[in-house]
Amino acid sequence: MSFSSQRAASLPAYAMARVAAIKRRLLTEGRDVIDLSAGDADFAPPEIAVRTLADALRDPAMSRYPHQVGLPAFRDAVARYMERRFGVRVDPMNEILPLIGSKEGLAHLALAVLNPGDVCVIPQPGYPAYLGGATFAGADPLVYPLTASTGFLVELDELPADRLERTRLVYLNYPNNPTTAVAPRDYLERTVACCRERGIVLAYDNPYCEITFDGYRAPSVLEIPQARDVAIEFHSFSKSFCMTGWRVAWAVGNADIIAALSQVKSWLDTGVFLAVQRAAAAALDAAETIVPGYVEGFRLRRDVAVAALAEVGFALEPPRATMYLWVPLPEGVASAELAERALEDEALAIMAGAAFGPAGEGYLRIALTVGEDRLREAMTRLQRARERMEVHR
Numbered sequence: 001m002s003f004s005s006q007r008a009a010s011l012p013a014y015a016m017a018r019v020a021a022i023k024r025r026l027l028t029e030g031r032d033v034i035d036l037s038a039g040d041a042d043f044a045p046p047e048i049a050v051r052t053l054a055d056a057l058r059d060p061a062m063s064r065y066p067h068q069v070g071l072p073a074f075r076d077a078v079a080r081y082m083e084r085r086f087g088v089r090v091d092p093m094n095e096i097l098p099l100i101g102s103k104e105g106l107a108h109l110a111l112a113v114l115n116p117g118d119v120c121v122i123p124q125p126g127y128p129a130y131l132g133g134a135t136f137a138g139a140d141p142l143v144y145p146l147t148a149s150t151g152f153l154v155e156l157d158e159l160p161a162d163r164l165e166r167t168r169l170v171y172l173n174y175p176n177n178p179t180t181a182v183a184p185r186d187y188l189e190r191t192v193a194c195c196r197e198r199g200i201v202l203a204y205d206n207p208y209c210e211i212t213f214d215g216y217r218a219p220s221v222l223e224i225p226q227a228r229d230v231a232i233e234f235h236s237f238s239k240s241f242c243m244t245g246w247r248v249a250w251a252v253g254n255a256d257i258i259a260a261l262s263q264v265k266s267w268l269d270t271g272v273f274l275a276v277q278r279a280a281a282a283a284l285d286a287a288e289t290i291v292p293g294y295v296e297g298f299r300l301r302r303d304v305a306v307a308a309l310a311e312v313g314f315a316l317e318p319p320r321a322t323m324y325l326w327v328p329l330p331e332g333v334a335s336a337e338l339a340e341r342a343l344e345d346e347a348l349a350i351m352a353g354a355a356f357g358p359a360g361e362g363y364l365r366i367a368l369t370v371g372e373d374r375l376r377e378a379m380t381r382l383q384r385a386r387e388r389m390e391v392h393r
Contacts, residue, residue, distance in 0.1 A: 007135050014128060015355035019343065026347050034370060034378045037349040039177070039323055041369045043242040043297060046290045052282040056275035066271030068262045070098040074272075077281035078235075078250050085209075085287070086220040094255045095228075097262050098272045102207055102236040102249035105261065107133035108268065109232065109251075110169060112260040113201045114139040119163050121170040123154050125178050125356030125363075127205065130171040140166070145359035152181035156194045167198065173205035175218050175321030178356055178365040182216065182321050188224050195230040201257060202231040207249075208322045210240035210291045213299050216320040222253060232257045237280050239323060240291050248272050248280045298323050301368040305375045312383035325366040329353075333386070335361055341389050346381035 002009070019037045026033050056062045075092035082088045090096060099105035110133030114120060120134035124143045134141045142163055146152040154172060156164065172191070174183035195202045204221040212218050221231050232253035237243040251261060265271075283290060305325055306318050314327050329335060335352035342348040353363030368375070 007138065011132060011135055015351065016128075019349055019351070022343055023349055026343075031347040033347045033349060034374055034381065035349040036367045036369055036375075036378055037351050039239060039367050039369070040244045041239075041242050041294075041298075041323060041367075042371070043294055045243045045246070046241055046283045046286070048286050048290070049241070049243065049246075049279040049283040053275055053279035056278045059275070062273075062275040062278065064274065066098075066274045066277065068097065068266055068271055069093075070271050071274050071277040071281065074098055074250075074277035074281045077284045078252065081284050081287060082220070082222070082252060086223050088220055088222045090222075090252055091255070095252055095258055097251045097258050097265075098277060099234070099249040099251055100269060100272050101238065101247040102205065102234040102251075103127075103129045104269070105234055105249060105251050105265075106130065106171070106203065106205060107136070108264050109201075109203055109257075109261055110134050110137040110139060112264040113169055113257065115168075117166070118168040119166040121154065121156070121159070121167055123171060123173065123176075124358070125353060125360030126171070127173060127177055128356075131357075134169070139169070142167070143357065143359070146176075146179055146181070147359075148179075152176055152179040153183065153187055154191075156191060156200075164198065167200050169201045169203060170195065171203045171205060172221075175208040175212065177208065177322060178324055178351070178353070178360065178363075179326045180319035180322045180324055182212075182218065185219065185224075188219070188221055188227075192221065192224045192227045192231065196226060200230060201254075202227070204231055204233040204253075206233050207236040207239045209235070210287075211295055211298055211323055212321045213295070213302065213318070214320055218321055228254055230254060232261070237283065240287075240294065241280075241283050242294060243280070243283070246276055246280070248276050298368055301370075301372060301375060304372040305366065305368060305379065308376045308379035309382075312379050313386075314379075314382070323368045325368070326353075327364040327366060329362055329364060333389075335364055338382075338386060338389055339364065342382055342385040345388055346385045348378055348381040348385065350378075350382070 114137040116138035120139040209218040236249040339352035351365040353360030
């Protein structure tokens, strides 16, 4: 007997959950695991956030229900950041919404804007929350394969005309996880124009906007003229501020879309812990002094890992953004098989490209979550796993 709904049963197993379970087993066996699977860096969270949280915990008012309004000071801090960083002015109360991490906001957005049968464009390889949200909303997920030949961009005008006509939501994510691709401004302009023309909600997932290198500076889609007519953007403290476990993020953009998402969340959760919102606001106001140190740490790790990969036969261009490497595999090497052997034989947790959907085959995703020495050791382990795989063919 199965108690799963058809929608739940239609989703594949969540790859990250499986890796985490195997990692726990290996650790109980006493194995020295190097975990480069999740985007969960080992840097300490900002000291100002820690101090502010400690103080807030002693304030009884911070332990009350936050609801969706949350802490007005958090909304104000987000508005200040959006103007400083992107030159975008937003209404703190009507165009911003606190989130319990951006993942839940991205998934719940589908429930807020889609009707059963509406088409939702899902980039693949991509963040699994997009497919999860669309599936639970009863929508028609249209998987769009991202390819290196097109810069890993989603081109809406290339969709079949009948599906494009029914499209009501598109998820975009640049700088991109897992491919590390970035979006040129002219691409954002034509995508916004297409969404406005066709009444498509544009969900722009932007958690890596601060983790950029070599002079590149990632934009907000709200910088594009008239984007606010159709767009909602998602930001997170998890990556740029190394606060993954704090579960705090925000959505910003079109007031009607924000209101719809808030309505859904009002029925499903009671908001982000107020003390965490206070701490996040303090960190955000100090972003210009906090973030560069993390970014430099990621840059050093990127350079070390790219060099170490080259030494063991995996060549790639250093990415201009994100905390990942999207590593091309030699022809004939299956990503899932290599990732499985690396985990079981070498206690090295990495993500197979296929874990992000069939379009991710031919790649591995490596997260820059540990220090330089551990990254060098990880690449040595990866080489051994590949050699062992070839021996057993």
